[in-house]
Amino acid sequence: MTASISPDAPIDPTSTDAWAELEAHHLDLDGSLREWFDEDPQRAERFTHTAAELHVDLSKNLITPETSELLLRLAREVGVEERRDAMFTGAHINTTEDRAVLHTALRRPAGSSPSLTVDGQNIDEDVRGTLHRVYEFADKMRSGEWTGVTGKRIETVVNIGIGGSDLGPVMVYEALKPLAQDGLEARFISNIDPTDAYATTRDLDPETTLVIVASKTFTTLETLTNARLVRQWLLGALRENAGLTSEQEKEAVAKHFVAVSTALDKVEAFGIDPANTFGFWDWVGGRYSVDSAIGTVLATVLGPDVFEELLGGFHAMDEHFRTAPAAQNVPLLMGMLNIWNVNFLEAETHAVLPYSQYLHRFPAYLQQLTMESNGKAVRWDGSLATTETGEVFWGEPGTNGQHAFYQLIHQGNRVIPADFIAFATPNHALADGDQDVHELFLANFFAQTKALAFGKTADEVRAEGTEGPLVAAREFSGDRPTTSIMAPKLTASVLGQLIALYEHITFVQGVVWGINSFDQWGVELGKQLAKDLAGAVAGDEAAISGEDSSTESLIRYYLAHREG
Numbered sequence: 001m002t003a004s005i006s007p008d009a010p011i012d013p014t015s016t017d018a019w020a021e022l023e024a025h026h027l028d029l030d031g032s033l034r035e036w037f038d039e040d041p042q043r044a045e046r047f048t049h050t051a052a053e054l055h056v057d058l059s060k061n062l063i064t065p066e067t068s069e070l071l072l073r074l075a076r077e078v079g080v081e082e083r084r085d086a087m088f089t090g091a092h093i094n095t096t097e098d099r100a101v102l103h104t105a106l107r108r109p110a111g112s113s114p115s116l117t118v119d120g121q122n123i124d125e126d127v128r129g130t131l132h133r134v135y136e137f138a139d140k141m142r143s144g145e146w147t148g149v150t151g152k153r154i155e156t157v158v159n160i161g162i163g164g165s166d167l168g169p170v171m172v173y174e175a176l177k178p179l180a181q182d183g184l185e186a187r188f189i190s191n192i193d194p195t196d197a198y199a200t201t202r203d204l205d206p207e208t209t210l211v212i213v214a215s216k217t218f219t220t221l222e223t224l225t226n227a228r229l230v231r232q233w234l235l236g237a238l239r240e241n242a243g244l245t246s247e248q249e250k251e252a253v254a255k256h257f258v259a260v261s262t263a264l265d266k267v268e269a270f271g272i273d274p275a276n277t278f279g280f281w282d283w284v285g286g287r288y289s290v291d292s293a294i295g296t297v298l299a300t301v302l303g304p305d306v307f308e309e310l311l312g313g314f315h316a317m318d319e320h321f322r323t324a325p326a327a328q329n330v331p332l333l334m335g336m337l338n339i340w341n342v343n344f345l346e347a348e349t350h351a352v353l354p355y356s357q358y359l360h361r362f363p364a365y366l367q368q369l370t371m372e373s374n375g376k377a378v379r380w381d382g383s384l385a386t387t388e389t390g391e392v393f394w395g396e397p398g399t400n401g402q403h404a405f406y407q408l409i410h411q412g413n414r415v416i417p418a419d420f421i422a423f424a425t426p427n428h429a430l431a432d433g434d435q436d437v438h439e440l441f442l443a444n445f446f447a448q449t450k451a452l453a454f455g456k457t458a459d460e461v462r463a464e465g466t467e468g469p470l471v472a473a474r475e476f477s478g479d480r481p482t483t484s485i486m487a488p489k490l491t492a493s494v495l496g497q498l499i500a501l502y503e504h505i506t507f508v509q510g511v512v513w514g515i516n517s518f519d520q521w522g523v524e525l526g527k528q529l530a531k532d533l534a535g536a537v538a539g540d541e542a543a544i545s546g547e548d549s550s551t552e553s554l555i556r557y558y559l560a561h562r563e564g
């Protein structure tokens with residue numbers, strides 16, 4: 001069944017009663033987090049929610065129960081829940097590309113009933129069929145049944161992709177690295193800077209290397225260029241080291257290259273055997289695709305069981321988002337909180353600070369998810385957005401960030417909402433003498449949100465013996481909004497839950513702003529101009545002098561200084 005969605009203009013959030021009330025409420029809001037916590041001993045409990053295994057404490061945000069109620073009313077008035085339901089049932093909510101948006105279907109458990117059929121396609125059958133092929137391939141690789149052309153077992157899987165065909169796989173691999181099979185590692189090439197391909201393959205043995213070319217469209221310049229570079233390196237090195245003949249080249253490519261794409265014809269034209277190609281569908285956006293065949297590198301190196309657990313985590317959060325009542329629906333509450341922060345408190349950025357070294361690529365992953373989705377000023381009917389949209393997401397793992405940019409969050413004059421993420425059980429429990437180091441780590445996590453919320457008053461500074469101008473420098477205003485997300489442990493399932501949480505938060509914000517969060521036209525102009533500039537960069541004088549004066553002078557600088 002395909003749900004219908006009104007092609008009408010989005011509801012302008014600023015025209016709703018809830019928006020007007022939120023504006024008035026914002027002006028009236030007084031007090032501070034110190035006062036609100038003193039006045040309401042239940043505040044932490046009131047604002048703490050559970051979603052799957054995630055324990056989410058929103059109480060250190062600049063909200064009162066009334067703020068929360070008004071935000072939920074706004075969500076109702078702009079139809080967030082209707083659009084959510086439309087997404088889950090396969091309506092074409094990606095209006096500019098006339099596509100369904102069904103990443104949630106990628107993680108429906110095997111045997112889900114009733115099965116999901118959209119636009120005449122039995123989605124469940126197709127998803128499970130592809131997963132089955134990916135898992136079969138992964139098992140062969142992991143058992144050593146699949147070998148390279150010289151009969152050696154594969155030891156390194158190199159994923160070549162960019163954007164959604166890279167950031168998700170890298171982030172998940174880094175997060176779950178301890179689960180990689182012994183003797184099997186993943187590497188990633190994304191940048192068209194030739195340094196990336198060079199540095200990644202430099203010390204690899206071509207006989208034990210398998211390459212996955214991952215590209216939804218199979219037209220992406222960076223990925224195809226890198227795939228050709230690596231094919232050149234691999235075949236050249238096999239010729240040199242293993243005496244590969246030109247007759248064996250086709251077999252070598254078949255043994256060492258597989259592809260993941262929605263464009264199977266283009267994969268074949270590139271020379272990769274269709275039997276070694278895993279497909280997905282146009283209803284999966286690139287930045288929502290880590291749980292599709294784009295995760296083949298993960299299923300291979302971490303294993304099908306880990307991949308299934310990851311999918312299970314995604315699904316648990318999907319179910320929460322789809323079914324939890326609004327007042328306990330964490331992605332809905334967090335998405336609406338971001339609306340409050342951006343549109344009422346005028347926050348321009350949002351920090352995501354994982355207290356887990358293994359999540360060091362999580363902020364980078366979220367940058368594509370959130371900013372490629374909601375970095376738009378035009379709504380899904382082509383009209384202009386009526387509010388600020390798309391805040392900047394950024395972050396680094398704690399405690400490194402504490403010694404770098406937290407100064408600005410604590411004492412700068414901008415509102416920077418921050419999500420702090422931590423796990424009760426460490427991946428590696430180490431002790432420094434008698435000191436459990438994870439305890440030290442978590443003490444920092446707890447201390448930071450406490451300092452940001454409650455600050456330190458001038459009187460408290462003076463009470464410590466400080467006088468004069470130094471008092472102001474040592475004062476902390478507090479009232480810096482944070483959300484704390486905790487989970488028992490960083491497992492594959494918890495990681496899936498976290499990713500899906502942010503996918504749905506992004507969705508909620510997009511609906512309120514009236515944005516189609518599933519297209520990305522903003523990346524096209526730069527791609528086009530890069531192609532157009534090829535002649536000038538290669539030194540074509542007529543092309544160079546046809547450029548604007550800045551671009552012309554930069555190209556001339558390049559040509560004058562290029563060595564070799």
Ligand code: F6P
Pocket residue numbers: 162163164165214215216217218219220223286287372520523
């Ligand atoms: O340029 C943006 C983008 O289209 C992303 O949305 C996408 O994840 C990335 O490029 C890579 O695209 P592809 O998987 O088609 O190579």
